[in-house]
Amino acid sequence: MDAAENNYRVEECMRVPAASIVFDDADIKEALGLIESSLRSGQLTLGPHGRQFEESFGKRCGRKHAVAVSSGTSAIEIVLRTLGVEGREVIVPDNTFFATAAAVQHAGGIPVFADAVRDTLAISVDDVLARVTPKTAGVVVVHIGGIVSPELPRLEAECRARGLFLLCDAAHAHGATLDGRDASDWGIASTYSFYPTKVMTSGEGGMIVTDDDTIAETARVFRDQGKAGFTSNFHTQLGANWRLSDIHAALGIVQLRRLDEFIAKRRAVASSYVDAIAREGLLELPGGQHVDESNFYKFVAYLPDGVERAPLKQAMREQFEVGLSGEVYEFPLHRQPVFEAFSSGNFPGADDVCARQVCLPVSARMTPADATYVVESLARLIPTGVTA
């Protein structure tokens, strides 16, 4: 057993693990049935399950097209390639996962970081506008932790006025909304990840959703080695193997049916957190994290001054069997060695958001009572300054 597997098992044995994947018996039976049909038909990739997953996911988002791909990372790179960013600047959040900026580089663009806003953890529109140059091709936003920023409509309007594209990296935002509109309602396209930690998973996988016919058509070419057609060997784009197998799509089909239920359960947990935190007067919550709009991929809170995150996490684990999940994110991109060449300037918002946040456990397995237990456990540690 390797270290990662061991950690996973230890985590699963905790009273409240940081995250849990939900495949109940009926889901497993259905997934196995779909996988069996792939094995019997021999259509293991770009087959009927992939098409069904695309159709259902596109419909769920309310978008005209959905293109299934191998990961959330390849989804971003493919859209950027369809938009043509070579030699151009693309503004991305400083507070995001490595893949958002790496995809820009892989597509031949130059990532430019913009600072974060404390209330939503999202990219600051004012800072984006300050960083626009004649070389800017567009902007990528990320709905951090499942929060769709209320600044998004303004950013979209500002981008349109300047002829810049707006792409939404919605890796965290399956089913999240802003003013009741699906997260994918903004931008030229949205990209999703189905990595196992996400609100829904296909094991590995990603999806591009868009109303733009050209992006969808070109993305289908890029994902299959840049081939003009499935059966041809005529390559029109510098694509790669970014296909989603039908085995993965089968898992995605089954999980997508449960998405609304998963989100409802996560919101019930979040609601319980909000009440308990208010009762205990413990933590500050981001003002933009709303119980009826976020999908609660993460439940984010800010620690009071003087409370250190690492010993708090350790004490929660050891004394209360509670796993505080990974941050979104621990280090902003300008502090990642790999992006040193793009890291000039100050990012006080992102530094603050990354340093002061703590993510409370949330999953569709948790109950509101679990959330109360987590906050009551925190209440026993935080006032004492948390010594592990």
Ligand SMILES: Cc1ncc(COP(=O)(O)O)c(C=O)c1O
């Ligand atoms: C914001 C963000 N973008 C992109 C990705 C990449 O997704 P994947 O792991 O499916 O490649 C992730 C993954 O965790 C993410 O959090």
